[in-house]
Amino acid sequence: MIDLDLIGIGTGNVDHLTAQAVAAMNAADLILLPRKGSAKSDLIDLRREICARVLTAPVRVVEFDLPVRDDGGVYLDEVHSWHDAIAEAWGSQIAAHLPDGGRLALLVWGDPSLYDSSLRIAQRLRDGGMKLSVKVIPGITSIQALTAAHAIPLNPLAGPVTITTGRMLRAHGWPDGADTVVVMLDGGCAFEVLEPQGVTIWWGAYLGMAHEALEQGPLAQAGPRIAARRADLRARHGWIMDVYLMRKETKDGN
The missing domain is CATH 3.30.950.10 (Tetrapyrrole methylase, C-terminal domain)
Incomplete structure (x- = not known):
């Protein structure tokens, strides 16, 4: 069983994190940080800084390459294919680092409920047969x-x-x-x-x-x-x- 915490981290300022977010990060067995390419290296750097600032427990932090969305075709078709690819990437990381289950945390810009697809991607894992429990920790939008x-x-x-x-x-x-x-x-x-x-x-x-x-x-x-x-x-x-x-x-x- 995977317990997934989707943690809203605001706009990248560590001061935007709630006490609930900090507690959830420290309770995780694994935090996954997506890399989005060198042009957006600031984004992974901000996530790294947040982890360095708030983690007091020995939580594993693993980085992975986020799939890139195709551009130029039908927009919604591209997004659905992209979400499928992200779900596959999450699944691969879970299989590699939490093969026996555990608590996974993902740091989501803003709040997971507003123009973010982490919840939809998590549902893809459930639809694929993964035993997955999802909890949302709200963040500043x-x-x-x-x-x-x-x-x-x-x-x-x-x-x-x-x-x-x-x-x-x-x-x-x-x-x-x-x-x-x-x-x-x-x-x-x-x-x-x-x-x-x-x-x-x-x-x-x-x-x-x-x-x-x-x-x-x-x-x-x-x-x-x-x-x-x-x-x-x-x-x-x-x-x-x-x-x-x-x-x-x-x-x-x-």
């Missing part, structure tokens, strides 16, 4: 880190929030009926497809990290600044993680 960095409320007064992706925003535009929209997993600057009049944007990249970057303002003025800064940061670091919140003016000013 990039949305929480963004609103905290800008010191703004997530929602308008008594109002809803729509969370979507850059792909969906680019394909369908501003979500119907929404005044506040949070955009995640934007591979470019999908906000450029919008009519900017009356929209304010709050953007953040590398939230919680030493090189955190923030921009905010009316979309018409802030959008070009964000696009230029994002391109510069991506070129400098080889990767970027960013998220943004946009809000339309309402009649009551909220």
Whole structure:
């Protein structure tokens, strides 16, 4: 039997870890750290630093190469194939390092419940016949880190929030009926497809990290600044993680 703990680690800042997360890491028999290629070496370095800072028990920490998603075909088909490959990689590591069962921990950016597929990948292992018990240790999401960095409320007064992706925003535009929209997993600057009049944007990249970057303002003025800064940061670091919140003016000013 494998007891799998999916541990939310926030945006990579060790101070974002909860006491529950630290306890779960120290209770593990094995922690798996995925390597995502040299262009994203910062990500594995951050996970290594977290382990070095919080582990007080003799927990085995093993690194493995994460499969790369194909690009250029049908998006959902590519993602399903990629998840299959990741599940196979997890299974191989479990067979090699926990052949008799035990407690496995995986460190998940943000929170495992929000635009992360660790739970779906774990289900693939179950569907394949592995005896697997899954527990989620919640973490700080990039949305929480963004609103905290800008010191703004997530929602308008008594109002809803729509969370979507850059792909969906680019394909369908501003979500119907929404005044506040949070955009995640934007591979470019999908906000450029919008009519900017009356929209304010709050953007953040590398939230919680030493090189955190923030921009905010009316979309018409802030959008070009964000696009230029994002391109510069991506070129400098080889990767970027960013998220943004946009809000339309309402009649009551909220």
